[in-house]
Amino acid sequence: MLDAWDDAPRGAIHPEKLDRKGLFSLNVDGAIWKGLHILEAGLGDNRVPPRWLADENMRVAIIAYLDWKGCHAELDIIKREVANMHVWYAEEHDAIQTAIHEAGMHSNDTC
Structure with a gap:
């Protein structure tokens, strides 16, 4: 990046200030x-x-590809979340069954 426009090459055009947002x-x-x-x-x-x-069509294709790739990344995250919920549920179910068994009750005696 040029510190001063005095060092800019001949014919250089000052770019617009970019919004950081x-x-x-x-x-x-x-x-x-x-x-x-x-x-x-x-x-x-x-x-x-x-x-x-x-090529405007290429720009549209790039945006579509990035959206598609983002959707697949989100889908991978959701699949991991579902797998984690299954593991959590199985552990909770086993813990409840163990507590019921240790209390001398049968699972049929519960609600």
Whole structure:
């Protein structure tokens, strides 16, 4: 990062100030991607910009992929939670059955 614009290369354009609130969400349509004309200018006339930069459909696909990946990560978390709840329930059930047995009662005598 340049400390002063005096050190900036000729033709550099001062970027917009980024709002820190949504900066790390890295939405491909977010403010961090604005001013990419600077990158495009550095490509020269004979080079094509990358698809994520030039193709709106690619940007939509990237967002969809990230959503899909996030959903699968959440699903993995939910599966672990369900497995943990099954283990907890089995342990609680065994503890209650042991307490009933030690008290000299039968499970049929309970509610």
